[in-house]
Amino acid sequence: MSLQHALLGVLEARPMSGYDLVQFFDGSSGYIWAAPQSQIYPTLRRMEQAGLIAGDDEQRGPRLTRTVYSVTEKGLAELRKWLSTPGKPQPVRDPVLLQALHFDMIESEQAHEVLEQFIREQEAAAEEAEGHRDRLLRQETPLLVERLSRHDPTDHDRIARLKAHVFAGLAATARTRAEWAREGQRLLATRKTPGED
Amino acid sequence: MSLQHALLGVLEARPMSGYDLVQFFDGSSGYIWAAPQSQIYPTLRRMEQAGLIAGDDEQRGPRLTRTVYSVTEKGLAELRKWLSTPGKPQPVRDPVLLQALHFDMIESEQAHEVLEQFIREQEAAAEEAEGHRDRLLRQETPLLVERLSRHDPTDHDRIARLKAHVFAGLAATARTRAEWAREGQRLLATRKTPGED
DNA sequence: CACTACATGTAACTAGTTACATGATTCG
DNA sequence: CGAATCATGTAACTAGTTACATGTAGTG
Incomplete structure (x- = not known):
């Protein structure tokens, strides 16, 4: 839909x-x-x-x-x-979280590697999103320019900032997830109960 | 799959x-x-x-x-x-972000309301996830107890902490998204270029 | 006896994925 | 002339959604 x-x-x-x-x-x-x-x-x-x-x-x-x-x-x-219609909450279905839920079943080196790749993806996604956010704020993207051409110039900044904010959100989520994965790597490194450093 | x-x-x-x-x-x-x-x-x-x-x-x-x-x-x-297999990055397909991308096309009151409902959902999801995280850390959930019963007791804390971390991640993402939506509401309130407060 | 929980299914549909297929136009 | 780009499709499949259907067993 x-x-x-x-x-x-x-x-x-x-x-x-x-x-x-x-x-x-x-x-x-x-x-x-x-x-x-x-x-x-x-x-x-x-x-x-x-x-x-x-x-x-x-x-x-x-x-x-x-x-x-x-x-x-x-x-x-x-x-x-x-x-204008609030969307109903969609069911969570996140493969990485599902994997992480059972990381105790595999070698922590392997789990670490899975998270490592995930972190790289998320950071890359964050940087791309931030790049796009900045281009939108500078009103450099072709589609935005075309869009703005049919609006009162006093609205341009507000529209650009609203669009940019979506990409800021994409970036923020990706950073949060990367940070979560890094914390997961730290947790994986702890072995048995006493090694609490 | x-x-x-x-x-x-x-x-x-x-x-x-x-x-x-x-x-x-x-x-x-x-x-x-x-x-x-x-x-x-x-x-x-x-x-x-x-x-x-x-x-x-x-x-x-x-x-x-x-x-x-x-x-x-x-x-x-x-x-x-x-x-043990790193998952390929899945395409982003988030209805709320798609809506937010075009919030300049509707009345900001309506957009504000859409975000308001989203915030409530995310906060509720965060609290539920945090509750579950805490129950896991206290090793109170039935399935975890059953799982742990087939493991060396010295492993129990580590396993519980790994599982709990997944729910901490769920909560963190939900909080980030709620915060993003609140920032969006602030942006919606700004009208035209000069009203920068 | 009515209500709830137990227990298992099916049908029809929408959305999304992967892969294949075909031909036209432009540019070097 | 060959390669890249323009332009549009189809087929077969997997995953997920919504709704319906059927009967058993326990409890008040």
């Missing part, structure tokens, strides 16, 4: 083809929401049928066309409605 | 029936991993077929039987192997 809202969200900034959207959601740009190409095309067609978006066929060369989708009034209303 | 490992993990502490496992994963106890009843029974049968667990039929009254599953050698090996 949310993929539709994610698509509406970016199309609201700028009409795009399925291919453009694939770059956005499938590639490394897939911050916040990720989706493979095979999911995007059928979803776009379903959304067009539902009247949330409208496709406009453009000629690119003699026999190649691309369909550029834009958000309809109905789509905009649906997006606004969804944005 | 991970549901199987979650099931192996609790069955390793104590053999259980499908019904028992449903209480564990479907009810409020479904910390760390949640799964509905309709997913658990078929999964158990597939796992038995795969030789990861073995079912033992017990009579409960004249015409009611229950099947108690226990982890086989093969299941234990599979669990240990999975525990």
Whole structure:
């Protein structure tokens, strides 16, 4: 369900083809929401049928066309409605936590290594998110610029700060999880009861 | 795939029936991993077929039987192997972040309310996780007690602390997210560029 | 006898993953 | 002309969700 809202969200900034959207959601740009190409095309067609978006066929060369989708009034209303609806708490399903729950069953060296890799991932994710946050604050990202072009300049800072805050949150969560994993590594190092250092 | 490992993990502490496992994963106890009843029974049968667990039929009254599953050698090996394998980074797909990304499109009062509910959920989740962490540290939870009964007493503290740490992580993440949402509420309150207070 | 807990299932669906398939256009 | 990029699809699968269905056993 949310993929539709994610698509509406970016199309609201700028009409795009399925291919453009694939770059956005499938590639490394897939911050916040990720989706493979095979999911995007059928979803776009379903959304067009539902009247949330409208496709406009453009000629690119003699026999190649691309369909550029834009958000309809109905789509905009649906997006606004969804944005205003508190989401129900989704069930926790985190593989790393599940692994950590049973780290007493394996050698602590192996558990340490699993956490080590996790830490690297989380730190990398945090840095990427912080980079994106900064680019948003400096209003350097193409999509944001396009979005802002249709707003009163006095609103630009507030909009940029709101978007940036989402990436700050992504970064903060990743840092928290990395720190948790490091604490886990320290715990793994303690053996038996007396070695309390 | 991970549901199987979650099931192996609790069955390793104590053999259980499908019904028992449903209480564990479907009810409020479904910390760390949640799964509905309709997913658990078929999964158990597939796992038995795969030789990861073995079912033992017990009579409960004249015409009611229950099947108690226990982890086989093969299941234990599979669990240990999975525990030692670093998991690939899973795509981020967080509805609240997706909503927050477009909070500039709705009234800030409504966005504030969405965050308010999110904060309440996260704080509640944090408190529940912290409660469970403390019960684990005091070695009060039934399953942990059962698990520890098959371990050298000198290991008990370390095992309990490792398990508790997972719930500490759950709590820490929830607190971080709640704090992020509160910061978001503050940002929403700022209007236009000059009102920087 | 009614209610709760025990115990196990199935059907239909949505979302997401992995892999394959095809052709057009542009650029060096 | 070959490679990269543009552009759009399909098939087969796994995981997870929602809802329904059925009967037994214990307790007040």
